[in-house]
Amino acid sequence: MDDTRNETPLERADRNFAELLQELRVLQTGVQILFAFLLTLAFTPRFPSLDSVQRGIYVVTLLLAVCAAMLLIAPAAVHRVLFGRGVKRLIVEVSARLAGCGMSLLALAFTGSVLLIGDVVVGRAAGFAVAGGVLAGCVGLWAAMPWRLRRRSARRW
Structure with a gap:
C-alpha cells in the first residue's frame, strides 16, 4: 500500500474511483465494438448458412458480450444510487469487483x-486453436501479468 500520497481515506476513495472510471472507459469501448x-x-x-454449433457459439458469445457490458456499466448505477x-469506499470495492467480472466475461466474449x-x-479445429490463443493472451495480459507485477512490487516495497 502506498501511503506517501498524504491523502485522507475519502480522498483516496475518490481517487480510486476516478482511476476505476478511466479503466472502465477503455473496457467499455472494446465491449461496445464487439457487441x-x-x-x-x-x-x-x-448467417443462415451457419451450422448448429456455430449458431450456438454465436448466441453464447452474444450473451457473454451483453453480460460483460452490463457488468462494466453497473459501477455507474451503483455510484448513482449510493452517491x-x-x-465511497464501498462503491469503489463493489465497482472494482464488477469490473473484474466484466473483464472476465469480455475475455470469454472475445474468445x-x-x-x-x-x-x-479456417475450420473448427483451427478456430478452437486460435480461440485458445486469444483466451491465453487475455488471461496472461489481464490476470497473470498484473498479479505477477503485484507480487514483485510487494517485495520491493
Whole structure:
C-alpha cells in the first residue's frame, strides 16, 4: 500500500474511483465494438448458412458480450444510487469487483467471437486453436501479468 500520497481515506476513495472510471472507459469501448459486431452479424447474408454449433457459439458469445457490458456499466448505477451517502469506499470495492467480472466475461466474449470467425473461415479445429490463443493472451495480459507485477512490487516495497 502506498501511503506517501498524504491523502485522507475519502480522498483516496475518490481517487480510486476516478482511476476505476478511466479503466472502465477503455473496457467499455472494446465491449461496445464487439457487441455491435455481434449484433450486425446475424443480419449478414452468410448467417443462415451457419451450422448448429456455430449458431450456438454465436448466441453464447452474444450473451457473454451483453453480460460483460452490463457488468462494466453497473459501477455507474451503483455510484448513482449510493452517491452522497458517505459510502465511497464501498462503491469503489463493489465497482472494482464488477469490473473484474466484466473483464472476465469480455475475455470469454472475445474468445467466442474469434472461435466463431475462425470456425467459419479456417475450420473448427483451427478456430478452437486460435480461440485458445486469444483466451491465453487475455488471461496472461489481464490476470497473470498484473498479479505477477503485484507480487514483485510487494517485495520491493
